[in-house]
Amino acid sequence: MTKKKKKKMQKNIYTALTFVFFAVFLICSAFSVNNLFFKTAAADSAAEDPTDINAEDVYSPRKTNLLGDLKVNTGDVTYMQDMLGFFKPLYAYNQDTVGWLRVPNTSIDTVVMHNTNDNGRTGDYFYLRNDFYKVYSRYGNVFLDYRCRKYDLSQNTILYGHAIPSGEQAFNDLNKYKNIDFFKANPIVEYGTLYNNYKWKVFTVFLTTVEAPDDNGYVFNYIYPSMGPNSFAGYLAAVRERELYRTGVDVAPTDKILTLSTCDYDFNAKGQKISARLVVVARMLREGESEAIDLSAVTGNPGYRRPQRWYSLMGQSNPYANSPRWTPSDN
Numbered sequence: 001m002t003k004k005k006k007k008k009m010q011k012n013i014y015t016a017l018t019f020v021f022f023a024v025f026l027i028c029s030a031f032s033v034n035n036l037f038f039k040t041a042a043a044d045s046a047a048e049d050p051t052d053i054n055a056e057d058v059y060s061p062r063k064t065n066l067l068g069d070l071k072v073n074t075g076d077v078t079y080m081q082d083m084l085g086f087f088k089p090l091y092a093y094n095q096d097t098v099g100w101l102r103v104p105n106t107s108i109d110t111v112v113m114h115n116t117n118d119n120g121r122t123g124d125y126f127y128l129r130n131d132f133y134k135v136y137s138r139y140g141n142v143f144l145d146y147r148c149r150k151y152d153l154s155q156n157t158i159l160y161g162h163a164i165p166s167g168e169q170a171f172n173d174l175n176k177y178k179n180i181d182f183f184k185a186n187p188i189v190e191y192g193t194l195y196n197n198y199k200w201k202v203f204t205v206f207l208t209t210v211e212a213p214d215d216n217g218y219v220f221n222y223i224y225p226s227m228g229p230n231s232f233a234g235y236l237a238a239v240r241e242r243e244l245y246r247t248g249v250d251v252a253p254t255d256k257i258l259t260l261s262t263c264d265y266d267f268n269a270k271g272q273k274i275s276a277r278l279v280v281v282a283r284m285l286r287e288g289e290s291e292a293i294d295l296s297a298v299t300g301n302p303g304y305r306r307p308q309r310w311y312s313l314m315g316q317s318n319p320y321a322n323s324p325r326w327t328p329s330d331n
Contacts, residue, residue: 077091077092077095079091080194080195082195083194083195084192084194084195086100087100087194090111090132091194093132093133094113094132094133094134096113096114096115096127097111097112097113097132097194098112098113098114098144098150098151098193098194099111099112099144099150099191099192099193099194100112100190100191100192100197101142101159101189101190101191101260102189102190102191103173103174103186103189103190103260104186104188104189105176105182105185105186106173106174106176106186107172107173108142108161108170108171108173108174110141110142110170111132111141111142112142112143112144112159112191113127113132113141113142113143113144114143114144114146114148114150115127115143115146116146117146118143118145118146119146120146120147125143125146125160126143127140127141127142127143128140128143128160128162138162139162139170140161140162140170141161141170142159142160142161142170142171143159143160143161144157144158144159145157145158145159145160145223145225147225148225149225150193150194151193151194151195153193153198153256154225154226154256155225155226155227155256155257156223156224156225156226156227156256156257156259157191157225157256157257157258157259158223158225158259158261159191159258159259159260159261160261160262161174161260161261161262162262162263163175163262163263163264163278171260171262172262174260174262174278174280175264175278177202177205177278177280178205178244178266178278180244180245180298180300183202183205183245183247183298184293184295184298186202187201187202187247187249187291187292187293188200188201188202188282188285188291189202189258189260189280189282191258198284198285199284199285199291200257200258200282200283200284200285201249201282201283201285201289201291201293202247202249202280202281202282203247203249203250203251203257203281203282203283204239204240204243204247204249204279204280204281205243205244205245205247205278205279205280205281206239206242206243206244206278206279206281206304207242207244207264207266207267207276207277207278207279207304207306208220208222208242208276208277208279209267209274209275209276209277209307209309210275210276210277211274211275213309214267214274214275214307214308214309214310215307215308215309216308216321218325220238220242220326221326221327221328222235222238222239222259222261222279222281223259223261224328226330227253227328227329227330228253228329228330228331229253229331230329230331231328231329231330231331232253233253234324234326235326235328236251237324237326238323238324238326239281241304241305241320241323242304242305243301243304244300244301244304245298245299245300245301246297246298246299246300246301247293247297247298248293248294248296248297248298248299249283249293251283255283255284255286256283256284257281257282257283257284258281258282258283258284259279259280259281260279260280260281260282261277261278261279262277262278263275263276263277263278264276264277264278266278267306267307267309267310269310269313269314270313270314272309272313274307274309274310276307303319305320305323306318308321
């Protein structure tokens with residue numbers, strides 16, 4: 001081999017090695033940047049995800065008088081005095097945060113939101129189609145009725161959440177309460193505000209239609225925040241007609257109640273859709289009261305009220321056709 005050819009070969013080898021080292025450098029650099037990016041993104045996601053917060057802290061009952069409370073400044077967020085520490089990261093991120101709901105032996109263990117700009121007349125409910133981060137989501141987020149008081153709770157505290165047959169949404173597990181044995185094992189639910197946690201004893205589980213034409217022009221207005229003693233008696237009578245079983249749990253006009261409402265499809269018949277709601281209602285546990293229920297008082301109610309359209313589709317007479325049409329009032 002001539003000196004000239006040898007020199008040319010060495011040059012080619014050097015060029016090839018340089019290219020290989022440069023390529024390896026680029027690949028390693030890209031891997032390092034990529035790794036750093038995903039680690040950072042994962043850390044940021046974990047820091048912002050409220051599910052990473054220990055929910056146990058909210059369930060320490062605490063009595064406070066909110067009237068006259070002063071505000072305390074912490075960083076850039078103003079917190080009310082005596083707000084439970086559990087809620088502060090949630091409240092700092094989204095000040096529509098008003099509480100936390102937990103239903104035992106279900107997937108329901110969630111923050112509750114409240115938007116005062118909701119409008120029942122137009123059906124404009126922000127968290128029906130937005131999540132905790134105020135980002136559009138077809139799943140929405142469990143939310144408090146805009147008419148209800150957030151902290152000094154209304155007589156009827158009403159919470160809404162989605163449920164669909166595929167089981168992907170927040171209130172789907174309320175369906176478990178259709179089973180009488182599930183109620184027997186889980187009669188207590190927990191709903192707390194930013195300041196106190198409360199336990200509630202389920203006293204009824206019922207289905208009702210939401211379209212007037214489906215039930216002789218009538219809709220049972222169970223989502224009314226405040227009822228007087230006379231009105232409450234009529235409400236209770238309407239509930240008893242519709243409940244899936246008798247719980248044996250008593251309730252009085254002086255009790256505060258918690259209403260959990262979601263979509264239901266049990267009234268669909270003969271290929272026809274009938275819009276309905278599954279409603280689980282509990283009353284606040286009374287001071288000194290046991291969480292236990294009288295299991296012997298729990299009985300089925302197979303003849304519970306359905307809407308007129310269901311009876312017509314099924315070829316049955318409606319035994320409730322002449323029932324009183326209760327409407328809520330403050331009296």
